[in-house]
Amino acid sequence: MANPGVITAHKPEKPQQTSHQISRVFSKYGIFLIFAVMVLGASLLSPAFLSSTNLINIVRQMSIVGLIALGVTGIIVSAGIDLSSGSVVGLTAVVAASLAQSPDNTSAFYPGLHLPLIVPVVAACFVGALVGLINGTLVAKTRIPPFIATLGTFTAIRGAANLYTGGRPISDLTDDYDFIGQGDVFGVPVPIIILVVMAVFTHILYAHTKFGKYIYAIGGNEQAARVSGINAARYKMLIYVYASFLAGLAGVVVSSRIGSGQPGLGVGYELDAIAAAVIGGTSLSAGGIGTVAGTIVGALIIGVLNNTLDLMNVSAFWQQIVKGCIIVGAVILDQLKNRGGK
Amino acid sequence: MENEYVLSMEGISKQFPGVRALSNVKLNARKGKVHALMGENGAGKSTLMKILIGIYAPDSGTITFKGEKLNITNTNYALSKGISMIHQELSPIPQMTVAENIYLGREPVSWNGLVDMRKMNRMAAELLDRLHIKIKPTAKMHELSIANIQLAEIAKAVSYNSDLIIMDEPTSAITEAEVEGLFNIIRSLKAQGCAIIYISHKMDEIFKITDEVTVFRDGQYMGTDDTADLTDAILIEKMVGRTLTDMFHKETTDMGSVFLDVQNLSGKGFRNVSFQVKRGEILGIAGLMGAGRTELMEAVFGVTRTHGGSIHIDGKAVKINSPADAIRGGMALLTEDRKLTGLYLNASVRENMFIANIHNYMVGPFIHFGKIGKDCERMRGLMRIKTPSLLEIIKNLSGGNQQKVLISRWLLTEPDLLILDEPTRGIDVGAKSEIYRLMTEFVRSGKAIIMISSELPEVLGMSDRILVMHEGDKVGELSRAEATQEKILQMATGMSLTA
Numbered sequence: 001m002a003n004p005g006v007i008t009a010h011k012p013e014k015p016q017q018t019s020h021q022i023s024r025v026f027s028k029y030g031i032f033l034i035f036a037v038m039v040l041g042a043s044l045l046s047p048a049f050l051s052s053t054n055l056i057n058i059v060r061q062m063s064i065v066g067l068i069a070l071g072v073t074g075i076i077v078s079a080g081i082d083l084s085s086g087s088v089v090g091l092t093a094v095v096a097a098s099l100a101q102s103p104d105n106t107s108a109f110y111p112g113l114h115l116p117l118i119v120p121v122v123a124a125c126f127v128g129a130l131v132g133l134i135n136g137t138l139v140a141k142t143r144i145p146p147f148i149a150t151l152g153t154f155t156a157i158r159g160a161a162n163l164y165t166g167g168r169p170i171s172d173l174t175d176d177y178d179f180i181g182q183g184d185v186f187g188v189p190v191p192i193i194i195l196v197v198m199a200v201f202t203h204i205l206y207a208h209t210k211f212g213k214y215i216y217a218i219g220g221n222e223q224a225a226r227v228s229g230i231n232a233a234r235y236k237m238l239i240y241v242y243a244s245f246l247a248g249l250a251g252v253v254v255s256s257r258i259g260s261g262q263p264g265l266g267v268g269y270e271l272d273a274i275a276a277a278v279i280g281g282t283s284l285s286a287g288g289i290g291t292v293a294g295t296i297v298g299a300l301i302i303g304v305l306n307n308t309l310d311l312m313n314v315s316a317f318w319q320q321i322v323k324g325c326i327i328v329g330a331v332i333l334d335q336l337k338n339r340g341g342k
Numbered sequence: 343m344e345n346e347y348v349l350s351m352e353g354i355s356k357q358f359p360g361v362r363a364l365s366n367v368k369l370n371a372r373k374g375k376v377h378a379l380m381g382e383n384g385a386g387k388s389t390l391m392k393i394l395i396g397i398y399a400p401d402s403g404t405i406t407f408k409g410e411k412l413n414i415t416n417t418n419y420a421l422s423k424g425i426s427m428i429h430q431e432l433s434p435i436p437q438m439t440v441a442e443n444i445y446l447g448r449e450p451v452s453w454n455g456l457v458d459m460r461k462m463n464r465m466a467a468e469l470l471d472r473l474h475i476k477i478k479p480t481a482k483m484h485e486l487s488i489a490n491i492q493l494a495e496i497a498k499a500v501s502y503n504s505d506l507i508i509m510d511e512p513t514s515a516i517t518e519a520e521v522e523g524l525f526n527i528i529r530s531l532k533a534q535g536c537a538i539i540y541i542s543h544k545m546d547e548i549f550k551i552t553d554e555v556t557v558f559r560d561g562q563y564m565g566t567d568d569t570a571d572l573t574d575a576i577l578i579e580k581m582v583g584r585t586l587t588d589m590f591h592k593e594t595t596d597m598g599s600v601f602l603d604v605q606n607l608s609g610k611g612f613r614n615v616s617f618q619v620k621r622g623e624i625l626g627i628a629g630l631m632g633a634g635r636t637e638l639m640e641a642v643f644g645v646t647r648t649h650g651g652s653i654h655i656d657g658k659a660v661k662i663n664s665p666a667d668a669i670r671g672g673m674a675l676l677t678e679d680r681k682l683t684g685l686y687l688n689a690s691v692r693e694n695m696f697i698a699n700i701h702n703y704m705v706g707p708f709i710h711f712g713k714i715g716k717d718c719e720r721m722r723g724l725m726r727i728k729t730p731s732l733l734e735i736i737k738n739l740s741g742g743n744q745q746k747v748l749i750s751r752w753l754l755t756e757p758d759l760l761i762l763d764e765p766t767r768g769i770d771v772g773a774k775s776e777i778y779r780l781m782t783e784f785v786r787s788g789k790a791i792i793m794i795s796s797e798l799p800e801v802l803g804m805s806d807r808i809l810v811m812h813e814g815d816k817v818g819e820l821s822r823a824e825a826t827q828e829k830i831l832q833m834a835t836g837m838s839l840t841a
Contacts, residue, residue: 208456210449213438217446220435227397227429228447229418288437 030333031281035297038304046311054307056189062303063191064089064257066296067250068273069280070202071243073295076277077206078239079219079287080139080146085247085273087157088131089266092124092251094161097170097261099123100177109170117176121252128248129241131157136240140233154270161263170261181257191253198246203292205242215239219287275323276302279330301326347406348373348537349394349425349506354403356389363389366403367563369556371506371537376528378548378569379541381558381581382770384728384740387541388430390558391508395427396420408505418447426502430510430541430768434491436484440477441466444498469501473527488515489631496524500531507531508539513547514768517630517796519835525551543770544797545574557581582772589771590803591779593786595622597806600657601790602673602759604642607651611637612814614650619759624781624791626805628798629834634814635794636678639761643668643675669698672758676748676765678794684748685736692718692732694747699755721750726776742773749777753784760784763794778804798827810834 042049049055068085075082098109099120105111131153138149183190206212214235217225226232250269255261274284280298282290302323309319349371356364364386371377379387392398394405396414405412407423414420420427434443441463442449450465452458466479475493483491492515499507513521528538528551540552548555548569555572557564557580564580598621605616612634619625627635641648644662653660655671662668668675677684686694695718696703703710718732725746729739736744745765752760762781766774781791781804795801801808808820810833818833 204456208459210451210457213442213446213449213457216438217435217442220437221433224433224435224443225446227395227417227427227433229416229421230447231418286437288435 031279031294031297031301035301035304038301038308042304042308042311045308048311049308054311056187056192058300058303058307059192059195060189061306062276062299063189063195064250064254065269065272065276065302066195066299067198067253068243068247068269069276069295069299070198070292071239071246072270072273073277073280073282073290073292074202074206074212074215074239075146075243076274076282076284077219077288077290078215078236079222080236080240081150081274081284082135082240082243083147083150083270084131084135084153084157085243085250086266086269086271087154087161088128088244088247089251089254089269090263091131091157091161091164092128092248093255093265094165094170094261094263095127096120096124096177096252097173097255098165100173100256101170102172102174105172108172109165117174120177121180121249124252125245125248128251129245131247132241132244133237135244136237139240140236158263165261165263167263169263171259173256173259173261177256178259179256181253181255182259191257194249194253198249199292199296202246206292211235211238216288219289221288272302275327278327281330284331285335298330346373347371348408349539350406351390351394352404352406354390354393354405355401356386356393356398357401362561364393364400364561367558367561369539370566371539372554373505373537374532374535375553376532376538376540376551378552378555379539379558380548380555380577381564382742382772384560384743385558385581385770386561387558388510389561391427391510391539391541394420394508395425421502421504424502424505425508426499426504426506427508428495428499428510428512430514434483434494437482439463439480439482440470440486440494441479443483443494444469444479444501446498466497469497473497473500474523487632489517489520492516493520493524496527500527504536506537506539508541510541511543511768512540513542513544515631517834518798518831519630521547543768543774545577545771546799548577549574559583578771581770589775589778591775591782592803593782594806595785597622598788601655602642602792603654603657605652605654607638607641607648607653609637609641609646609648612641612811615811615816616651617809617816617819619790619792621758621788621790622785623806624785624793624804626801626808627792627794627811628796628801628808628830629811631796632813633811633834635811636763637814638811639675639763639792639794643673643761645675669755669757673761674698674752674755674757674759675761676752676763678763678767685744687737688735690733691722691727691729691736691739691747694736695721695732695751695754698751702754717754718750721754725750725780726773742769745769746773746777749780753780757789759790759792761792761794764796765793766795766797766800774800798830801825801830802827 072082072085099113099115101108101113103112103114135150135153138144139146180190185193206215214225214230217230218232218235222232251266254265276299277290277295278284278298279301280294280296282295305322305326306319309322347370351369354364354367367386367390369379369390381387389398393400394414396416396419399415405414407425412423435446444466445462449457450461463479470477470479475497477486477490477494486494492512496512512524516524531538542548552569554566555569555577556566559581600618601621602619607615615638617625629635637646640646642653642662644664644667653662660671662671686697692714696714700709703714715732722732727746728743736747766777785791793804802825806822808825808830809816810818810820810830812834820829
């Protein structure tokens with residue numbers, strides 16, 4: 001009986017309640033289940049898998065792409081894309097390295113330079129953020145598609161990295177600097193600590209601040225966000241700045257890990273980062289969908305997969321084929337999910 | 343009597359490339375009154391409202407709000423001054439919750455700078471409760487029915503505590519039972535002194551809830567009257583500039599043989615439905631939002647899967663697994679949501695018209711554009727489509743004209759059965775009448791129509807037979823003679839007829 005004052009709209013009953021429920025649970029936690037199954041499978045296939053050295057190794061290896069993927073997730077959530085992050089890693093790696101060479105190296109980039117550790121780190125993050133500002137301005141102000149805008153910076157920034165060093169690597173870095181990529185605290189490698197801190201920070205930023213809400217809103221329906229009084233251009237710009245800032249941080253980690261800043265560092269990382277985000281449930285087809293937790297698990301899945309195949313002595317070429325299949329499989333899963341959710 | 347104008351727009355003009363959308367129009371709204379803005383599609387109502395809310399800038403004219411001259415350059419500014427709007431095109435952010443959508447752009451923040459989700463959900467719950475809208479604040483928008491999305495948008499507009507709320511077709515997606523609830527909300531807003539600008543094509547709503555009416559025609563101001571001084575006929579004449587004697591053009595036609603026979607069909611959103619349509623007949627399908635009407639027709643047309651049951655066309659059993667099968671069987675489907683499933687927004691009017699029928703215009707491997715041009719030109723005249731040219735990009739046309747293009751598309755395929763899902767949603771009265779005329783002509787030539795509609799006058803006026811659905815079940819069938827508004831509503835809301 002309809003009470004005239006009360007408005008309710010009728011929805012058809014779902015004939016298959018339980019299967020609907022199951023598919024919902026799966027679409028929300030599916031990626032975590034898959035990850036758990038993979039870890040279980042890997043530990044059965046290879047006893048070496050579960051050793052703490054191996055596990056730490058996996059996380060350390062994925063930490064650099066993981067850092068980049070945190071930012072890329074935000075960009076994809078805003079219905080954008082960033083192809084430039086690998087190039088940003090290259091540029092920021094050489095910038096940081098040039099400011100972190102040993103002071104007694106006579107053939108140094110800037111001979112006799114002796115700066116506190118914070119300078120190369122901040123410089124790299126700043127240069128990264130600057131590239132992000134270019135990306136963001138192009139996307140938000142000129143309204144060219146993000147794919148094209150960041151394809152441009154992808155190419156140009158790699159050029160800038162080569163130009164800066166004349167194509168040569170910058171080696172002989174200070175011990176302090178090398179500690180970032182090679183050291184550990186209580187047995188935990190520093191790159192992992194950096195990743196965890198940034199992941200927690202990014203999660204709070206995306207899920208619990210206005211900035212985060214607006215990124216999801218813009219990705220979900222930019223027009224709606226705009227008529228709600230949100231300055232969409234500003235927030236789009238900011239997410240590109242933040243993502244490239246993280247890529248800059250990744251540039252620091254990667255150069256200190258190998259003890260050398262090379263303009264060719266980070267090639268292909270942008271695609272690995274996108275893959276991690278997509279495997280983790282960030283939707284390339286519809287904006288407004290994606291989480292930090294999903295992306296971290298996505299990166300871990302790639303890491304565990306590579307590691308397991310390594311332990312089983314599968315060739316690197318096969319690994320690439322498997323990884324490709326996983327990426328496509330994840331997107332198919334995402335599409336099924338979106339169809340089921342409707 | 344309160345006489346003060348809270349809003350006064352004077353001498354507003356707006357020119358778009360190739361079109362003069364508004365020329366020197368005015369609009370005055372009073373505190374605590376509902377002011378209707380009427381006119382056909384393309385008359386300039388939405389343009390004026392977009393100027394008021396800061397989406398467009400006017401070429402000339404002044405806006406005075408609460409005694410202050412405003413230069414409204416963006417939506418944020420309009421909201422901060424106390425003007426909010428329910429947009430005609432529903433604009434939720436699907437992956438976010440109802441509460442997040444309502445408070446988008448002004449989320450409560452706690453001491454640590456983070457968004458206070460708990461407070462936001464509580465505020466939304468209180469708001470929805472106060473408005474008697476039964477939606478969970480934590481539900482995701484994409485989980486809601488279109489009707490509930492519209493109710494959430496209404497709640498959002500109210501939540502700004504504005505002095506002026508613009509409602510652009512606020513009832514386009516909700517059914518009559520829910521409209522009454524909206525009217526209660528409007529009455530309490532009036533009592534609080536809020537002014538409302540109400541845009542709707544539904545005459546009964548205008549007479550029920552509004553105090554004054556301003557009419558636009560072709561971007562011109564045609565006058566403002568007290569609603570009490572107007573009648574249907576006067577209002578329509580003001581809007582279209584001519585008198586419409588018979589809105590529906592209904593004729594009784596000779597029924598032929600059964601064309602489509604559906605037995606015990608089930609699928610997502612409906613169960614065990616049987617019905618028949620004869621040649622020369624218009625079958626109306628009534629029901630509330632979410633009754634499964636659209637789902638039923640999409641299944642018959644092969645868009646979605648069915649299980650169980652049978653479909654016969656002209657007495658022959660057929661399997662329809664895809665829309666292509668349905669089109670081969672002589673059916674055509676005009677979908678409910680023009681933008682989502684009907685139009686190629688970036689293509690021209692001509693492209694949109696012939697796309698479903700391209701095989702009829704092939705000469706060998708080539709498309710015969712001359713013949714297409716002739717047929718499209720004929721449709722343009724027949725449907726009175728207002729477009730600068732057939733090559734105009736369709737998204738530049740008004741909603742009513744887009745709908746006419748879509749109907750033309752399906753008429754060009756010369757189907758035996760035309761399925762129309764909400765064929766006149768968001769369409770002005772003149773265009774409506776033309777669509778009714780076309781429907782009548784269509785069945786006169788021995789073809790059939792199935793029409794889903796949430797507008798009861800339309801269902802009653804056009805249908806030979808009416809099938810009523812409720813939550814996925816067919817709850818009854820009424821002949822034209824026995825159908826009344828009350829009977830249909832009773833069946834559609836699930837009340838037993840004897841109660």
